[in-house]
Amino acid sequence: MRKSFLMLMLLVPVMLVTAQTNKRVMAVGFYNLENLFHPTDDSTKNDEDFTPDGSYHYTFQVYQERLYNMANVLSQLGTDVTPAGAGLIGIAEVENDLVLKDLVNHPKLIDRHYQYVWFPTPDVRGISTALIYNPKYFRVISAKPVRVPLEKVHQPRPTRNILFVEGVFAGNDTAYVMVNHWPSRSGGVSETMPYRELAAQVNRELADSLMAINPNSKIFIMGDLNDNPTDASIKKVLKAKADTTGIGLNDIYNPWINIFKKGAGTEVFDDQWNLFDQIMVSGALLQNNNAKWKYHSSRIFRRDFLVHESGVEKGYPHRAFSIERVWDNGYSDHFPTVIFLVQ
Secondary structure, three states, X not given: OXXXXXXXXXXXXXXXXXHOOOOXXXXXXXXXXXXXXXXXXXXXXXXXXXXXXXXXXXXXXXXXXXXXXXXXXXHHOOOOOOOOOEEEEEEEEEXXXXXXXXXXXOOOOHHHOOEEEXXXXXXXXXXXXXXXXXXXXXXXXXXXXXXXXXXXHOOOOOOOOEEEEEEEEOOOEEEEEEEEEOOOOOOOHHHHHHHHHHHHHHHHHHHHHHHHHOOOOXXXXXXXXXXXXXXXXXXXXXOEEOOOOOOOOOOEEOOHHHHHHOOXXXXXXXXXXXXXXXXXXXXXXXXXXXXXXXXXXXXXXXXXXXXXXXXXXXXXXXXXXXXXXXXXXXXXXXXXXXXXXXX
């Protein structure tokens, strides 16, 4: 009964959006692709596991099947609400631009004419963030990687940069997008908490600098944050708020706080659901009185084909490889998330 209630709650935003037939709708998504590597060894990165001779036996055939699965998911994001699919998609755990070129040119996606923004990563394994966008709905003005200086909290190992993109939505609506993949919890949640809090601080400072210039700045903060919406990095450092009531232009709204409190999640660890994959927006996307793009609703993109059907992981995300590192023709250990904008 509880499962049925949760699924109903996740479907409500979709019904609300489709009911507004007089509104233009845009989908904005985020997806952790779970180690989408290119099979060629990069001598500058620790990517040997994901090569044909590596522990995952990551052959070019496996790579092609992974591309098909990832493109299949991305092609469906938001299409039950807007047939054009997602105008923006933040990505985590992609190795390089070779993979991104193959991904956006896959037959499942090529008709969208997707383009992407990507920079090399300081991550020792080679995984990075990227932004895929449909030029029909978004035009990039500028982009840069923003470093998270973990040495300030006594961590010498570098983490993924924040991808910072300035662009213009269709209708001359300027927007700023920050794509994140915060440091993992490996080594202990409390022990690694300062790393994620520092990443949150860098995002907050970026947002504050934009709002100081223009309080009406439309900002998206998205990513695999490796923290839940109720954790201190998000609620206290980033100062994200759970409710739309009283949201000011200088605030950040996080719709996933209340969704997480209802028991929903995007990934599982030790049989506990987490909601690490979040898309937050600045107050200007709620307090929008200029007839331009405005936040409407959020949901987890959970489809039957993305879920394990049996075994000990029944009901969990169908990851690409089994725990034994055997190719399982799966997708990712995370579900994607989507928000909808209306105009």
